[in-house]
Amino acid sequence: MPINISIFETGSTRVRPSLMTQPPGNVLLRRIRFLADRGFTDPIPIFAFLIEHPEGNFMFDLGETPRCNQPGYYNWWQIGQYCVSVDIKPDQGLGDQLRARGIDPQNDIKAVILSHLHSDHAGGLPDVYGKPEIYTSQAHWNAFKSPFHATIEGANPKAWPKGFQPSILKPDGPAIGPWTTSYPITTDGKIVAVDTPGHVPGHVSIIIFDEDITYLLVGDAAYSLDLLDKELVDGINTEPLVALDSQRKIKEFCRGRDVVVLPSHEYDSVRRLKTKEVYRPT
Numbered sequence: 001m002p003i004n005i006s007i008f009e010t011g012s013t014r015v016r017p018s019l020m021t022q023p024p025g026n027v028l029l030r031r032i033r034f035l036a037d038r039g040f041t042d043p044i045p046i047f048a049f050l051i052e053h054p055e056g057n058f059m060f061d062l063g064e065t066p067r068c069n070q071p072g073y074y075n076w077w078q079i080g081q082y083c084v085s086v087d088i089k090p091d092q093g094l095g096d097q098l099r100a101r102g103i104d105p106q107n108d109i110k111a112v113i114l115s116h117l118h119s120d121h122a123g124g125l126p127d128v129y130g131k132p133e134i135y136t137s138q139a140h141w142n143a144f145k146s147p148f149h150a151t152i153e154g155a156n157p158k159a160w161p162k163g164f165q166p167s168i169l170k171p172d173g174p175a176i177g178p179w180t181t182s183y184p185i186t187t188d189g190k191i192v193a194v195d196t197p198g199h200v201p202g203h204v205s206i207i208i209f210d211e212d213i214t215y216l217l218v219g220d221a222a223y224s225l226d227l228l229d230k231e232l233v234d235g236i237n238t239e240p241l242v243a244l245d246s247q248r249k250i251k252e253f254c255r256g257r258d259v260v261v262l263p264s265h266e267y268d269s270v271r272r273l274k275t276k277e278v279y280r281p282t
């Protein structure tokens with residue numbers, strides 16, 4: 001039985017150009033450059049992914065939420081909010097979009113895998129909170145469980161459901177390509193998570209082994225395939241060389257087989273999914 005992947009666009013965002021990429025280097029200087037930067041990129045989408053598998057419905061990330069337009073949604077001192085410009089319509093929240101597809105977000109989702117907890121990936125948390133297991137890696141939760149630190153680093157714990165604590169992915173799956181271990185998501189081994197840290201500590205990506213092709217959902221490990229191909233890491237992470245290593249692993253994995261790579265913030269992901277366009281690293 002084939003696996004079905006769907007992309008939901010939960011609004012779009014324009015960001016400071018220096019957020020997209022900066023050369024690896026001093027982390028503080030990279031952030032100062034980002035804060036001093038002016039102007040915005042063209043809009044990029046904020047995607048969440050539904051994966052329908054015989055064992056159930058799985059979400060990879062939850063996108064942004066229209067609630068972010070309400071005053072007081074962010075703490076005033078979360079400076080990142082002033083460096084991005086989100087455009088999300090009232091009906092573009094994940095909960096409404098899932099219901100429009102006939103999926104009850106709180107009862108018909110088996111598990112959610114969060115690549116990381118940045119606010120544009122975890123905005124839909126209150127929509128699904130309840131029955132579905134919600135997973136992050138241990139390394140990510142270690143880095144983001146302090147609300148103050150998570151806020152400084154671009155998450156919005158203020159908007160998480162009260163008492164939220166993720167389930168932790170178990171790294172007891174087999175080695176896959178360049179990854180020495182993996183996190184099984186389904187029991188048949190067809191959906192697994194792998195470590196792609198660097199954008200943030202403990203960031204994970206998802207691999208889906210479908211009947212005829214493999215999909216790799218890279219979250220924010222690469223904002224676009226062009227940036228991935230040129231090995232250009234995002235501009236404001238705290239570990240640019242770790243991010244670079246993750247990009248190289250992704251490329252190495254794609255050299256060994258036919259893989260459709262789907263970043264979370266690139267409109268072309270929609271077409272690549274539809275046409276099963278394989279990524280060939282240069």
Ligand SMILES: [Zn+2]
Pocket residue numbers: 116118199220
């Ligand atoms: Zn992010």
